[in-house]
Amino acid sequence: MTDALETLRHDVRAWLEANAPKDWRAACTTHEAFLQTQRDWFAKLVEGGYAVPHWPAEWPGGGQGLAEQKVLYEELARADTPRLLLSFMSTYHAASTLFEWGSAEQQARYIPRILEGEIWCQGFSEPGAGSDLAAVRTRAERRGDVYVVNGQKLWSTMGQFADKCLLLVRTSTDGVKQAGLTYLLLDLKAKGVTARPIHQIHGDEEFAELFLDDVEIPVEDRLGAEGQGWAVAQSTLSSERGLTLLELSARMRGALWRLADLIRENGRESDAGVLRDFGRLASRIDAACAIADQFLANRIAGLERVGDASLVKLTYSRTLREFTSLGLRLGGLETQYHEPIIFGGGMETGNWMADFMNSYAWTIAGGSDEVQRNIIAERLLGMPREPKTWTLAGDAA
């Protein structure tokens, strides 16, 4: 670690001690309180110059490298601040895509508003396009100066609270399915847009379904050329660069005290079996932190291999399942009595049944465990790809 990074760490830590919200989870018992907590914390980070370290240097606090961002996220995890659930997609996914593909005019129109709190969501997944994203069917037809869009989007994080949406649509059905995709910027207040929250099994509503019914999007709100949507979407999907999993792994390590408390409350401090399970989990979390850390170090050094990101994600998702499962097991019958959840409280809130159900978020979202295993096997280990043709049982041969 260089002196400059140590200085940065020291500054961030001091700033967080003075500015990070305290006891914020206790307040987040409603959506409204959650939104307020998120907005206030984001505004504070903007003010402190820590909201957009990855943006170009002309922006407040921008011009920082990945190594500096890593320090910032480690410190945010350490301070157990609210995770930036509402604004993350705006500052990372939307901004990074706009910086890479947006015209000067588009950048000037959209980027400053992100710092003022404008919220973006992502409209990629659909009922028929989950793991197979290129199967997007939401249709956009060019009519003069507008695209007329019809279709349905799913799993738009914070979509019901968002102002704008990164929208992947189909403009052509000719050729390979990736080639017919186009990338649009949708104003969610436009006529014909309906956002409906998705009720998750643990009781939160962090995602929305978007229904698009003859929605008109001006052609000037297209990113890249028509038919270039797949390439633009890759920029969006690769924008966060490993920081989230680094932060989440560190938060999981920081949350071990919740399990420790549970063990003490149940008087099982001398139960060798419980201690082993707890010790094994602690080592696995240490390993998850180590691989997330190594991944970023390799990325900074330009040594990342295709598939490395999948190793990190699969390690995290499986370890989180173990963490929450152990809490559920140790908590016993008490975990089965319904307790109100903490909105936006993170992956480890101590509401064990809710945390356990919420942990599926990481084994399914952002490329399911099974998709990660395919990537690892085929792209990192060079095993053969899935055959393109198949026969279903009962089909004529």
Added chain:
Amino acid sequence: MSTERAELRDAARKAFSAGGLAPAFDASWNTVAEMGALMMAVPEELGGLGLDREASGAIHTELGRTLAPGPAIAQMLVIEALVAADGLAERQDLLDRAMAGEVMTASLARADAWGSLTAVPDADRASHLLIVRAGHISLAPLEGAEITLRETWDKTRRLFEVRPTGDGLVLAQGDAATALAQQLEAQMLFALAGDSLGGADAILELTIEYLGTRRQFDRPLALFQALKHRVADMKTWLSAAEALFWNRAADNTAGLQELGALKAHATSVYRAIAEDAVQLHGGIGLTMEHHCHLFLKRATLNNALGGDADHWEEQAGRRALEKAVA
């Protein structure tokens, strides 16, 4: 990975792989000595190379990868104990001999069981034995000692029970001996973790190769997603364990408890991968002629040496319980 470590790993891999898997003792041990592996942890003023824990990690992973025989782990404990014995007149002479490859050995059982001196590698080839007892560490000549081979399932290692005839040279006593015993135990655990991760990587690589070659139902086994996903899981566990290993290797504050937890984790990963490797090889994996069983046996032995996963996971749990406070 630091450049020096990568260079050292490459050199070690090149040297050790020349003998193939589970090479014969003489050639393998000569290579270990010739490449300076036994000098690495010795300070330069004592004629060594003055390298850190990362360097030793690179050596042990490569020894594990080729299923190398020999007492490298035990001998490095003797060497570390000699380095610590700065009042000993014979120190330089003994160090020189040990660094050159004269076999000196030690028990690889858990520290509190060291009184009985079990699991001593290659005692029949050794001139000296390190004896670690509570508050007392010594180096005894093995001439005339009663040694008994305890044949292990793992044929890449040879373990003995030893009853030494005398105490020999005293290397440390009292608090110094207690501290040194902990340091030696930590070093042994780290070495076993490295050996395990090298072995796990090797058998995983061989398994992937086999799945790509073996054909059934007119296609390579590697095409079946059920098998690919198992391999992907193995690669994931291994990669995370390797990241933890190198993280602890570079962490000077990692002591006995951290390395014990690492050893439990690494040997569990090795065992899981070696177990699944036999299954994925099918019938051939159950035969002596194939190398699969060698990894399985070494993995289970590594698991039992130096205190098993149950012991170290319980310790890790106790420690996490103390540390994890809101």
